[in-house]
Amino acid sequence: MANDKKFVKAITSREEDFAQWYTDVVREAELCDYSSVKGCLNYLPNGYAIWENIRADLDKRFKETGVENVYLPMLIPENLLQKEADHVEGFAPEVAWVTHGGMERLQERFCIRPTSETLFCELWSRTVQSYRDLPKVWNQWNSVLRWEKTTRPFLRSREFLWQEGHTIHATYEEAEERTLLMWRVYRDFISESLAIPYVAGRKTESEKFAGAQDTYTVEALMHDGKALQSATSHFFGKAFPDAFDIKYLDKDNELKSVYETSWGLSTRIIGAIIMVHGDDSGLVLPPRIAPKQVRVIPVAQHKEGVLEKAEELLAAVQAAGIRADIDDSEKSPGWKFSEQEMLGIPARIEIGPKDIEKKQVVVVRRDTREKIVFSMEEVAEKLGDLLETIQKDMYDRAKAFLDSHIDEAVTMDEMKEKFKENRGFIKAMWCGDEKCEDEIKTETGGAGSRCLIEDEDAISDTCIYCGKKAKYKVFWGKSY
Template sequence: MAKEKKLVQSITARDEDFAQWYTDVVREAKLCDYSGVKGCLNYLPNGYAIWENIQANLDKRFKETGVQNVYLPVLIPESLLQKEKDHIEGFAPEVAWVTKGGEEPLQERFCIRPTSETLFCDVWSKTVQSYRDLPKVWNQWCSVLRWEKTTRPFLRSREFLWQEGHTIHATYEEAEERTLMMRDVYKDFVENDLAIPLVTGKKTPSEKFAGAEDTYTIEALMHDGKALQSGTSHFFGNAFADAYGISYSDKENKLHSVYETSWGLSTRIIGAIIMVHGDDSGLVLPPHIAPVQTRVVPIAQHKEGVLDKANELLAALKAAGYRAEIDDSEKSPGWKFSEQEMLGIPTRIEIGPKDIENGQVVIVRRDTREKIVVALDEIETRLSEILEDIQKALFEKAKAFRDSHIHTATNMDEMKDIAENQIGFIRAMWCGDDACEEAIKDQTGGVTSRCIPEEQEEISNVCVCCGKPAKHMVYWGKAY
């Protein structure tokens, strides 16, 4: 019994200490833990299975837009990294350097990729010649390494898993279209499959990616009111093409620079799933990406016929295409329920002697704890409806939370007041000056610009900070 209690007690209440709650959920749901390599994570089976489903789902969407997967080396020669000035300035301070290979010191050192624009450019500079070779729409699933000082599971770690897409195009318009297309793919995926509502838009110059002309972002609101940058799509114009010498000849044999984009989404998004949907009982996974959608829990399983019937049900569910499993361990039903809730499995199916007698089961929703009695011969269709209901309910709940945590500020007093007393996004006008962004950050305890949304609204006609004419309405917030 001591062990059973431990599981239920070991989670901090979410609204008592959000950071501790997060750490507790990650640990108790066995998603990941710190490895012996400082700042690097072990992605454990429960956590990695979520990532596998994210991969499968996103990769399918990528391929529908013509993306081809590749794999380029984990190492980047220093000379190659240095060709694009803004890029090296952005990344050099946080890369790990390989200086010895085998028994020999290296003539040139290599860094472990922090991102791979430079490698993709290197391939293309050697192989792209004519308009017939364009576009290239490539992507790789890999890990990258950035020598971060402070780390948190999924949110910030030295090594993390991600996909990085890189594309080159003949025209400015086509590259810009691809940048926006991938932002839309992310938005569609995150909203529909992860049930996380987003605010999207362009990054301000000070927040954009090192070397990019424009960075588009998807921003999600966590339950503690902080924003999480959840995916980005960058438009580079000709900058990399020129630095790395990627050009093509058109039909008239005239030479042009190519236009480039890149876009990435990482295991950080697992942190968003936890912090948007989780509750005091642990993880809550959206059915679309839950590694297990339902867990069958036999009640009074020692009684004759119960385990047989439960396993029969499991087999039927699997055959119908559900990701299903059974907990036929010797633990008590109460312990089993707690564990299923901690793991965030969207539904459990309770089946005991009385249920069998009545030809029914009880489906319990993870999100609302609602108990739904379902006839055994209807379960295959009913379960899919219930899972879809959960998927929608999670999104609606998160959307209502987000919508009720968007505030508006027209001057710095309001801005400071909201930053101090409220949580969530702040909408406010901005003149376009970096200095005002700095000032806002300083005076509000760390509020930064999250994005300039496409749908602009003129809240006022002056900058919230300096009072000069405003150029943009910006979403601001404290961020992870």
């Protein structure tokens, strides 16, 4: 049964006010709403179903690389959070503290996990003893809490859903390989399943995860020209696990350190799906993760045989393995079309008395609005291919947008000018000094380093800001 809303409200256009457009889409598509807990979201059925599909797809990819799922507590004792200096410095200012259990004041405070490296390390410090116990390649799907001051649906909220993978390995090389493997899994998932193209690379020192040695990121470009960090994979080396005293007895009978990684993707990615693919009629969901891929909409359904035929069609489409529903509510076809478009359902099938007479149906693509006439007999069979075509076309359009929003700059004037136009990513050289990184961000009105570019030729020999010798080529961009 289709959603039984009474009407679809108009939403702000993207060009007029992108931020308002985003808020409107989230509200009108009923993806989530703010709860009575400031900064925390209620994930409603339409929004949560997208997350369920993301989860199922990504979890399968994880397991194919040997990942095992676990679940660790939501509470972290204060002394445990403090074991690694950079980590506690990064997270302590933004955690929520539990001080009372039942009627009693606790002797030691617990924080609600902002991330779980410390709990995984504590567990492994007790249970890993021999080389036979390695590697551990674990993941959990859970929620974490960070006491943010400003919040926006999916993009930044106090509690959010994510997965956090944590692994330890006997060697540096194996851990590094796992870091890069999971970075690859994210890139494949984001491009293949979400139809979102990206730039990707290593983060600078100031942008990496608190306590990590290296952070690898996947950065997508939203329609307003801002970047969104979509997934990260962190290499910790041995400093972090050493702080927790995780040691193993190797084959040669020596006690050795382990090497750690962690990697995560959160419900922020739903924000990326909205802002990469959405349009002025609402959401546009990639077929592979759309909760419903096709909606059957009867036209003049009061006429004899229409509803019956529409139900028949629905059954045939579902039997072909397509996630489909029907809107047989009392609303006008126009309302129904608007709702299907607002929800981003990738295609609709319109079926009325004339279609039945001609033994055909009209299929309308959500992404292009193109109308395609199929014979009644072949439609169920051909929809699968059409959905794959939509998926591919959505990626190609987003890729063309990304490519046309990557540019380069040699001088600060040039760079500032380009960021005035919301140019997306600008490539420019950098000396590696954090001061220059900060100044570039300030002078461009917020364009920070998104990631390092390791495999291309230099644009110039000198840092775009200070003129000293350049060490890195960097993607700069404003971001969510």
